[in-house]
Every structure is written in structure tokens, then in C-alpha cells.
Amino acid sequence: MSAPFAAALRLLPDYLGWHVALSASALLLGLILSAPLAVLSARDARVRWPVLAVAGLIQTIPSLALLALFYPLLLGLSALTKAALGVGFPALGFLPSLLALTLYSMLPMLRNGVAGLTGVDPAVSEAAKGVGMTDRQRLWRVEAPLAAPVAMAGVRTAAVWVIGTATLATPVGQTSLGDYIFSGLQTENWTLVLFGCAAAAILAFATDQLLGLIETGLARRDRRRVLIGLVALFAGVLAALTPLAVGAAKPKGYVIGAKNFSEQYILADVMADRLRQGGASVALKNDLGSVIAFRALAANDIDAYVDYSGTLWTTVLGRSDTPPRAVLLQQMAEALKARYGVVTLGPLGFENAYALAMKRSLAQRLGVHSIADLAAHAPELTLGSDLEFLSRIEWRALQSAYGLKFRAERQFQPTFMYKAIEDGEVDVISAFSSDGRIAADDLVVLTDPKGAIPPYDAVILIAPKRAGDGRLKAALQPLIGRIDVQAMRKANLSVDQETDKRSPEAAAKTLEAALGL
Amino acid sequence: MIALKGVAKAYDGVLALDHVDLKVERGEFRVVVGASGSGKTTLLKTINRLIDPDAGVVEIDGRPVLEGPAPLLRRRIGYVFQGVGLFPHLSVGENIAVTPKLLGWAPAKTAAQVEEMLDLVDLPRDFAARRPDAFSGGQRQRVGLARALAARPEVVLMDEPFGALDAVTRDVLGRAYRDLHDKLGLTSVMITHDMMEALLLADRIAVMRKGRIVGEGEPADFLKGGMDAYVQALVETPRRQAAAVAALSETAARPRERGA
Numbered sequence: 204m205s206a207p208f209a210a211a212l213r214l215l216p217d218y219l220g221w222h223v224a225l226s227a228s229a230l231l232l233g234l235i236l237s238a239p240l241a242v243l244s245a246r247d248a249r250v251r252w253p254v255l256a257v258a259g260l261i262q263t264i265p266s267l268a269l270l271a272l273f274y275p276l277l278l279g280l281s282a283l284t285k286a287a288l289g290v291g292f293p294a295l296g297f298l299p300s301l302l303a304l305t306l307y308s309m310l311p312m313l314r315n316g317v318a319g320l321t322g323v324d325p326a327v328s329e330a331a332k333g334v335g336m337t338d339r340q341r342l343w344r345v346e347a348p349l350a351a352p353v354a355m356a357g358v359r360t361a362a363v364w365v366i367g368t369a370t371l372a373t374p375v376g377q378t379s380l381g382d383y384i385f386s387g388l389q390t391e392n393w394t395l396v397l398f399g400c401a402a403a404a405i406l407a408f409a410t411d412q413l414l415g416l417i418e419t420g421l422a423r424r425d426r427r428r429v430l431i432g433l434v435a436l437f438a439g440v441l442a443a444l445t446p447l448a449v450g451a452a453k454p455k456g457y458v459i460g461a462k463n464f465s466e467q468y469i470l471a472d473v474m475a476d477r478l479r480q481g482g483a484s485v486a487l488k489n490d491l492g493s494v495i496a497f498r499a500l501a502a503n504d505i506d507a508y509v510d511y512s513g514t515l516w517t518t519v520l521g522r523s524d525t526p527p528r529a530v531l532l533q534q535m536a537e538a539l540k541a542r543y544g545v546v547t548l549g550p551l552g553f554e555n556a557y558a559l560a561m562k563r564s565l566a567q568r569l570g571v572h573s574i575a576d577l578a579a580h581a582p583e584l585t586l587g588s589d590l591e592f593l594s595r596i597e598w599r600a601l602q603s604a605y606g607l608k609f610r611a612e613r614q615f616q617p618t619f620m621y622k623a624i625e626d627g628e629v630d631v632i633s634a635f636s637s638d639g640r641i642a643a644d645d646l647v648v649l650t651d652p653k654g655a656i657p658p659y660d661a662v663i664l665i666a667p668k669r670a671g672d673g674r675l676k677a678a679l680q681p682l683i684g685r686i687d688v689q690a691m692r693k694a695n696l697s698v699d700q701e702t703d704k705r706s707p708e709a710a711a712k713t714l715e716a717a718l719g720l
Numbered sequence: 721m722i723a724l725k726g727v728a729k730a731y732d733g734v735l736a737l738d739h740v741d742l743k744v745e746r747g748e749f750r751v752v753v754g755a756s757g758s759g760k761t762t763l764l765k766t767i768n769r770l771i772d773p774d775a776g777v778v779e780i781d782g783r784p785v786l787e788g789p790a791p792l793l794r795r796r797i798g799y800v801f802q803g804v805g806l807f808p809h810l811s812v813g814e815n816i817a818v819t820p821k822l823l824g825w826a827p828a829k830t831a832a833q834v835e836e837m838l839d840l841v842d843l844p845r846d847f848a849a850r851r852p853d854a855f856s857g858g859q860r861q862r863v864g865l866a867r868a869l870a871a872r873p874e875v876v877l878m879d880e881p882f883g884a885l886d887a888v889t890r891d892v893l894g895r896a897y898r899d900l901h902d903k904l905g906l907t908s909v910m911i912t913h914d915m916m917e918a919l920l921l922a923d924r925i926a927v928m929r930k931g932r933i934v935g936e937g938e939p940a941d942f943l944k945g946g947m948d949a950y951v952q953a954l955v956e957t958p959r960r961q962a963a964a965v966a967a968l969s970e971t972a973a974r975p976r977e978r979g980a
Contacts, residue, residue: 330805332770334819335795348809424809
């Protein structure tokens with residue numbers, strides 16, 4: 204068994220357990236909501252149109268967006284309940300994923316439920332009335348059993364959709380089989396990506412087959428098939444949930460967050476490792492969106508993570524001035540503490556700034572050393588960026604400072620952005636200064652003579668509720684000021700490179716060893 | 721037994737039942753004849769409240785049918801219709817047992833009743849375990865009859881019960897039901913568009929046209945003539961057909977006589 208495969212397998216009980224817990228509860232909730240709505244819609248055409256139209260509309264929202272939209276919605280609701288009742292609820296993770304997937308599951312259940320019920324032979328419905336059944340008896344004894352096979356086909360479709368879509372719960376902070384896919388994509392670990400896809404596909408297939416057994420059982424009035432299908436489904440869910448229940452029985456530990464790129468995974472692993480060495484239990488929450496990570500920390504959903512001063516300064520605090528590095532750090536820490544109660548433990552010692560980079564050969568040919576030089580050539584060049592750069596303040600600052608205007612701008616998942624510049628599809632990219640691939644791919648970072656981009660010191664942030672947690676601080680304090688940019692680039696490259704690829708976990712160990720921790 | 725007093729029902733402003741009065745005596749086999757759209761089905765359904773009238777009263781044994789909940793009323797009345805409407809997810813036995821179960825009969829009593837009903841409609845007892853979709857139209861309607869009679873109703877309503885069957889089966893089932901009607905002392909109201917069927921089965925016939933009863937009497941009264949022109953025309957067809965068939969059989973018989 205290869206090492207990456209073995210590593211993937213070790214994560215399976217946790218990822219699969221959550222994936223099943225999420226999908227099963229979304230389907231169950233969807234079914235509970237859809238069944239009465241389908242009955243109402245079948246009885247009354249005035250209800251049917253709006254119900255099916257809304258369900259159809261929800262289906263047209265891209266699933267990732269639907270999941271993401273529940274986060275601000277729940278955040279707002281949580282603030283309201285906190286103000287009104289004194290209790291909030293987590294806006295990240297299970298709840299938004301559950302709600303989005305539930306909505307997502309409802310269209311096929313509703314459509315098939317309505318089709319099944321309206322498809323019942325009117326003669327049979329009339330007979331049910333004629334023999335003296337009440338409306339409720341007619342529904343339960345005649346119409347529901349007759350509609351069941353068609354309705355069940357809808358449940359099958361919903362199950363396959365939900366299990367597939369649940370992989371997108373990862374970016375909103377819910378562990379799922381999507382964790383394999385997102386982190387694999389990020390670190391170019393295709394074994395991990397394939398493993399995640401295959402696991403989700405097998406789960407969907409098995410569920411579909413068991414539901415199919417129930418469906419044919421209902422259609423052929425074969426109670427044995429229905430029973431076997433139900434028992435197998437129930438046993439499967441139970442088996443998948445057991446590792447979670449065992450895990451939940453352990454004392455709750457710290458939750459370390461990470462955004463969605465290699466450096467974040469590595470640093471999260473380093474922090475987790477430090478805490479574990481101190482005897483604490485730690486869970487990781489990877490692949491959080493850039494802004495979501497801070498919100499999650501402020502809401503105490505995660506206990507600590509690494510962010511960058513420039514990002515916090517511009518995106519979280521909404522500042523557009525760029526004071527000197529030390530001043531910015533100090534003012535940022537004060538503002539975060541005052542506004543959110545978030546503690547800035549300190550800078551790690553390296554910067555991971557947004558930088559514009561291009562191939563050395565092209566830069567030499569055009570005679571470009573700085574962004575100011577680039578501005579003259581930009582109209583003939585194509586910019587490749589990650590998914591958030593173009594909507595960030597830093598980009599606007601660069602544009603206004605240097606009058607940058609590219610021929611075209613294209614967005615990529617960071618992994619593919621490096622591929623794109625390597626293949627010459629783009630000429631300039633929005634790189635990160637600590638990225639190991641800058642040196643590895645022979646790219647040059649263009650200087651920023653006007654200082655348009657703020658400094659991006661990596662800092663450890665601690666959640667408000669852990670502000671007085673001495674154990675946490677003691678475990679993480681040794682990291683402050685210890686990691687220089689060379690060490691970080693090396694660690695990043697070991698995860699991102701194509702040959703002799705390391706897992707973030709292994710890179711974290713190597714980094715710790717290099718630091719003498 | 722059954723009385724309709726000034727019963728009216730309109731659909732989209734058009735009167736399907738135009739203040740109809742009708743009396744059916746206990747034990748009577750009443751057939752209501754009419755073309756489609758004459759209001760005959762609407763009339764029948766006001767009796768077991770599948771349709772509630774806009775005006776007028778329907779009474780059974782002197783009590784308005786609107787008095788109690790409709791499902792309780794329907795459990796006391798047998799109902800057979802052209803669509804048959806056997807429940808495809810239930811066995812023949814379960815179909816027949818449906819109303820007794822709704823009435824809360826003991827399982828043993830219900831099971832015995834199912835066998836008795838199968839005997840009554842001349843179907844083998846081992847049909848009880850089978851699904852209805854395997855049977856012919858005539859057999860299915862026999863099951864439909866068994867289901868309607870299972871809870872021992874005094875009143876049976878039939879809406880073109882044999883309309884979808886071939887002529888032979890129709891005749892056989894019609895006569896079989898007439899026998900059951902007499903044997904069980906039922907009060908039956910049957911709807912048909914076929915005057916011949918009415919003449920052969922009914923104790924009394926009512927003819928409906930445009931929501932009204934335009935002729936009423938015993939079959940013999942209809943053959944005597946002197947009724948409304950529309951009714952006369954309805955009777956004319958079976959009479960002419962009968963005469964033609966009689967003439968044919970006579971010519972068919974003659975050469976044989978000669979040859980003998």
C-alpha cells in the first residue's frame with residue numbers, strides 16, 4: 204500500500220462518518236418537509252405551482268453558492284437570537300451544510316411525490332371514497348402506497364445528488380469526503396482527490412442500489428425487499444456513525460483552523476502537533492474560505508489559526524492606508540482585540556504577501572524588474588490570479604498606484620495558476636511570496652516601489668474565548684518569530700512539488716525538526 | 721327508503737340536477753336511464769354524498785344523509801361503478817374486506833365474510849389471495865360487487881356497473897345481480913344509458929333528460945306507450961331490435977321445419 208493511500212485511508216472513518224451523518228440527516232429532513240408539501244401540492248394546483256417553482260429555483264443556484272449563502276444568513280440569525288435569547292448557534296460547519304443540502308434534496312422528492320400522487324387512477328380514488336374511507340385513510344391506505352414507487356425514485360435521485368453535493372460542505376467548515384478533494388487539489392495530491400471522488404461515488408452508488416431495492420420492493424409489493432433495503436441502509440448509517448460517536452465521547456479539545464492552501468495546512472499541523480505534545484486533543488478544520496476563517500475564529504467556532512496582517516488590515520478591518528510594517532501590526536492587533544476580542548499572539552517571522560510574479564525569461568526579455576516597469580507592457584500581457592485576488596483591495600491599490608491594465612485577466616485554483624504560467628497561458632500571476640514554487644518554477648517576484656501592497660506578516664490569532672487560555676498560548680508561543688521565509692518556502696515546496704511529494708503532516712514534522720522544536 | 725326532494729346541483733351555472741324528486745321503496749330495484757350529461761350520475765352520487773347538492777334534501781329511511789359524516793354514511797351503502805376501482809396494491813380478499821375493516825369487524829368475521837362474498841358472486845375462494853390485475857373485466861366487476869356487498873349494506877348504488885363489459889358478460893352479470901338483489905333483499909339504484917338493460921332488470925324505471933325526470937314507471941308502462949316523446953323514442957330502439965331479432969329467428973326456423 205502506498206503511503207498517500209494509507210494516509211487517506213486513516214482519515215476515512217472521520218470523513219465518511221461526517222459525510223454520511225450530513226447526507227442522511229439532509230435527506231431525512233428533506234423527506235419530512237417534502238412529503239406533506241407533496242400531498243398538499245397534489246391536492247391543490249394553486250399550491251403546486253409555487254411549491255415546485257421555488258424548489259426548481261433553489262436547484263438553479265449553484266450548489267457551492269447555496270452552501271456559502273447560508274453562512275451569512277445563519278450568522279445574522281445567530282446574532283439575532285443572541286440578542287433576543289442570549290444564545291447563538293454556530294453559523295459554520297454542520298448547520299449551513301445541512302440546510303443547503305436539505306433544500307437541494309427537495310425538488311426531486313417533491314416532483315416525484317406529486318407525480319406519484321396525481322398519477323393514482325381516479326377510479327381507485329373514487330372507490331376509496333365510495334367504500335367509506337376518510338380523506339386521511341384514503342391518503343395512507345390507498346394513495347400513498349400507490350404513489351410510493353414513483354416517490355421513491357425521487358428519493359433515489361435526491362440521495363445521489365445530496366451525497367455528491369455534500370463534498371462541497373468542506374469550504375464552509377464541515378468535514379466531509381470533500382476534504383480529500385479540496386486538500387488534494389490544493390497540494391496536487393491526485394491520489395487524495397481520486398480517493399475522495401471514489402469514496403463519494405461508492406457511497407452514492409451503494410445508497411442508490413439499496414434505495415432501488417426498496418423502490419422495486421414497493422412497486423412489486425414485496426415486503427421482504429423493502430425490509431432488506433431499510434435494514435441495510437440503517438445498518439450502513441449506523442456503522443458509518445460509530446467512529447464519530449466514539450470520537451465524540453472523548454473530551455473536546457482544541458480546534459485549529461486552516462484556509463485552503465498548503466502553507467495553511469502545514470502551519471495548522473504544526474500548531475496541532477505542539478498542542479498534542481502538551482497532551483491536548485486537537486481537531487483540524489481545513490479549507491476554510493479566507494474571510495470565513497476569521498469569522499469562524501471571532502465566533503469561537505475555531506480556537507486558533509494563522510492569518511496575514513495585510514489581509515486582516517484590508518479585508519477584516521477595511522483599511523486602505525498602508526502604514527509601516529511594525530505600526531500596522533500593532534494597530535491591527537489593537538483593533539482586532541477591541542472590535543472582535545481576538546488575540547494576536549504574534550508574527551511567525553515570515554511574510555506571505557501578494558506579489559506579482561512572471562517567468563524569469565520573459566521578465567528579462569521585456570526588461571521588467573518592478574510593477575512600475577510592468578505597467579508599460581501590461582496591455583499585451585495576460586494576468587492569472589487566484590480566485591479572490593481580483594476582488595481584493597490589494598488589486599485595486601495596485602491598479603490605481605501603477606495604472607495596471609492587462610489584456611486579459613483569468614482566475615484559477617492556485618494549483619492550476621502555476622500550471623498556467625508554466626504553459627504560457629498567462630504571463631503574470633498573483634503569487635504568494637512564501638510559495639516554494641516561485642523558486643522552483645524559476646519565477647521572479649516584481650518589486651513594489653510605491654509600497655501599494657501592505658505587508659503580510661503571518662500571525663497566529665486566538666479566539667476570544669481562549670484569550671485567557673495559558674495552555675494554548677504556552678504551546679504556540681515558541682513558534683512566534685521562529686519561522687523565516689526560506690524555511691516556509693521549503694516546507695511549502697515539499698508539499699506542492701510534483702516529485703517526492705510530502706503530506707502537509709510530514710512537512711510539518713520536518714519544519715518542526717528544522718526549528719528544533 | 722330513499723327519497724330525493726327538490727334536489728338541485730349546478731356546475732358552472734348549468735343545472736345538472738334541476739330540482740329532482742324521486743322515491744325508491746325498500747326492496748325496489750330502481751334503474752335510472754339517461755344519455756350522458758342527463759344528470760343521472762350526479763343524482764346517484766347525491767345519495768352517498770360523493771356529491772352534495774346545492775338545494776334540496778336526500779333522505780334514507782327518513783333521515784337526511786347530510787346528518788352525519790360522509791364516510792360513515794358510505795360504509796352503510798354499497799357502491800359499484802364502471803371504473804370498478806379495485807385497489808391494485810391489495811389482494812382480492814383485502815379488497816373485499818376493506819369496508820368491514822373500516823367498520824372494525826373482528827378479523828375472523830371479516831375472513832368468513834370474504835369467503836361468503838366470493839361464493840355469492842360465483843368466484844373460486846382461492847382468488848382471495850391473488851392480485852386483481854390478473855383478472856378479466858367480468859371477474860373484476862364480480863370482485864367489485866363482492867366488495868360493495870361485504871359490509872351487508874341495505875342500499876346498493878350502481879353507476880353503469882356493466883357498461884365496460886362485452887354483451888354476453890354484461891347480460892350474465894346483470895341477471896346474477898338481479899338474483900342477488902332479490903336474495904339479499906337489497907334496495908338498488910342502478911344508472912344506465914341502455915334502455916334494454918333497464919327494461920330487463922328494473923322494478924321501476926326513471927328516465928332523465930337535462931337534469932329532470934321525464935318519465936317514470938314499471939317496465940310494462942314503458943312498453944304500453946303514451947309517455948313523453950323522448951321516452952317513447954328511447955323505448956322504440958330495443959322494441960324494434962327485439963322485433964327484428966324475433967323475425968330473424970322465425971325465418972331461421974322455417975326452412976328447417978320445411979326440411980323436416
